[in-house]
Amino acid sequence: MKKTAAKKQPKKAPARASHDTALxxxxxxxxxxxWRPKKARKIPLVKGAKNFHARRRALSERFPGEYxxxxxxxxxxxxxxxxxxxxxxxxxxxxxxxxxxxxxxVLEPTGKKGHKDVLFVEPNTGRSDETFxxxxxxxxxxxxxxxxVPESEAHYGVDACLGLDELPDYLAKxxxxxxxxxxxxxEGVEKAVKSKRKDDEELATVLAExxxxxxxxxxxxxxxxxxxxxxxxEDIIERLKIAKSERxxxxxxxxxxxxxxxxxxYGTIAAAGANACILHWTRNDAKVKAGDLVLIDAGVxxxxxxxxxxxxxxxxxxxxxxxxxxxxxxxxxxxxAAIAAVKPGNDFLDPHRAAMRVLAxxxxxxxxxxxxxxxxxxxxQYYRRYTLHNTSHMLxxxxxxxxxxxxxxxxxxxLQPGMVLTIEPGLYFQVDxxxxxxKYRGIGVRIEDDVLVTARGCRVLTRDIPxxxxxxxxxxxEVWARxx
Ligand code: GLY
Ligand code: MN
Numbered sequence: 001m002k003k004t005a006a007k008k009q010p011k012k013a014p015a016r017a018s019h020d021t022a023l024x025x026x027x028x029x030x031x032x033x034x035w036r037p038k039k040a041r042k043i044p045l046v047k048g049a050k051n052f053h054a055r056r057r058a059l060s061e062r063f064p065g066e067y068x069x070x071x072x073x074x075x076x077x078x079x080x081x082x083x084x085x086x087x088x089x090x091x092x093x094x095x096x097x098x099x100x101x102x103x104x105x106v107l108e109p110t111g112k113k114g115h116k117d118v119l120f121v122e123p124n125t126g127r128s129d130e131t132f133x134x135x136x137x138x139x140x141x142x143x144x145x146x147x148x149v150p151e152s153e154a155h156y157g158v159d160a161c162l163g164l165d166e167l168p169d170y171l172a173k174x175x176x177x178x179x180x181x182x183x184x185x186x187e188g189v190e191k192a193v194k195s196k197r198k199d200d201e202e203l204a205t206v207l208a209e210x211x212x213x214x215x216x217x218x219x220x221x222x223x224x225x226x227x228x229x230x231x232x233x234e235d236i237i238e239r240l241k242i243a244k245s246e247r248x249x250x251x252x253x254x255x256x257x258x259x260x261x262x263x264x265x266y267g268t269i270a271a272a273g274a275n276a277c278i279l280h281w282t283r284n285d286a287k288v289k290a291g292d293l294v295l296i297d298a299g300v301x302x303x304x305x306x307x308x309x310x311x312x313x314x315x316x317x318x319x320x321x322x323x324x325x326x327x328x329x330x331x332x333x334x335x336x337a338a339i340a341a342v343k344p345g346n347d348f349l350d351p352h353r354a355a356m357r358v359l360a361x362x363x364x365x366x367x368x369x370x371x372x373x374x375x376x377x378x379x380x381q382y383y384r385r386y387t388l389h390n391t392s393h394m395l396x397x398x399x400x401x402x403x404x405x406x407x408x409x410x411x412x413x414x415l416q417p418g419m420v421l422t423i424e425p426g427l428y429f430q431v432d433x434x435x436x437x438x439k440y441r442g443i444g445v446r447i448e449d450d451v452l453v454t455a456r457g458c459r460v461l462t463r464d465i466p467x468x469x470x471x472x473x474x475x476x477x478e479v480w481a482r483x484x
Pocket of ligand 1: 399
């Protein structure tokens with residue numbers, strides 16, 4: 001073996017664990033040489049580059065003359081030296097399309113108006129130091145290839161890209177200038193900003209309110225997530241023929257999410273029988289029995305991180321019983337009434353009001369509420385014993401999207417074209433609820449659609465996922481027939 005490669009130490013020694021083996025100099029030298037040089041190639045722009053750029057310009061206009069620092073966050077420890085799969089901060093992703101951990105976007109003010117987009121990424125030293133084979137967290141031979149600084153500058157179409165190792169000095173130099181940091185993603189970045197702080201919450205709020213209105217790319221990606229979710233529900237139907245446990249249902253759905261998207265957008269709820277009366281039943285550790293209804297609340301998160309959020313209730317044996325059907329049809333009526341109330345200019349809460357009226361009146365007909373009008377009164381709200389949650393939330397990169405928007409722009413605001421929200425009324429009759437006739441106890445139903453507000457009304461993105469009683473039964477039959 002010839003000794004040719006110069007010894008070059010990385011700036012910071014790669015992360016080591018006690019079970020890592022030592023690195024003799026001779027071995028390091030051997031590893032650093034005789035690699036075929038990388039071919040120069042044209043780096044393509046990230047898909048949606050125009051949209052990401054337009055979003056950065058819109059944000060820039062809101063904060064003239066100020067530095068805006070937006071970190072994506074870091075990998076989170078799952079156990080000891082293993083991490084959860086990294087998921088970028090939604091605002092950082094919304095502005096860049098970048099999915100690597102640790103990165104930071106800075107909008108650097110250019111005088112009184114305008115900003116320069118500076119993206120900080122992990123440098124890629126190629127084969128020039130030991131990181132590529134010795135760094136278990138970043139090394140190419142450990143976790144796969146990644147872009148470096150010049151490649152990222154070209155790919156993300158930003159004005160400048162710098163290495164993360166330059167970030168502390170860069171932030172220190174902002175001292176004295178107005179700086180806002182998007183908090184909650186990187187303690188290190190927050191500490192490194194020494195400058196006079198502005199109201200950081202306002203940065204989070206502005207981003208959340210920008211994200212209330214989806215652009216064309218976002219709507220297309222949400223539709224993709226919904227379409228994958230439909231296929232995930234069909235996988236579940238197939239599996240129901242033999243499924244013994246809720247875990248199996250979760251598993252087949254999650255497989256579809258990983259096959260077609262990035263992941264699930266939230267923990268899949270697969271609730272058989274009375275577990276459907278527990279809103280976020282993600283334990284999914286119960287058995288599935290013939291005659292049960294199974295409530296599945298699940299969403300595929302697309303590669304672009306937009307998620308669907310869909311709930312369907314399926315009869316395990318393929319047919320609803322009389323009582324199951326009665327409850328189901330009432331929730332369906334509420335779902336349809338709520339969707340009819342989705343149009344520009346209506347209150348965000350109008351669909352909820354419409355759904356709750358339908359449910360309260362139905363509960364009166366079933367003999368569960370004595371008087372729907374009384375139950376609907378602001379100071380009584382008795383119907384809520386059975387409905388438990390709100391009808392809608394915004395949907396997008398986060399399943400509960402835009403949570404930092406001001407109440408007057410979201411909960412007490414009006415619907416506007418481009419908003420995407422869920423419509424998800426439900427009825428939950430607990431097994432031990434003595435106000436409910438015994439025949440209905442243990443039945444839980446939620447029917448959840450994803451809806452885009454359009455210029456005149458709405459488009460139901462989930463319209464192809466059957467939800468009428470007959471449609472659901474026919475859908476299950478059709479999927480089972482395909483299997484044979
Ligand atoms: N998908 C669960 C929820 O909306 O809370
Ligand atoms: Mn939801």
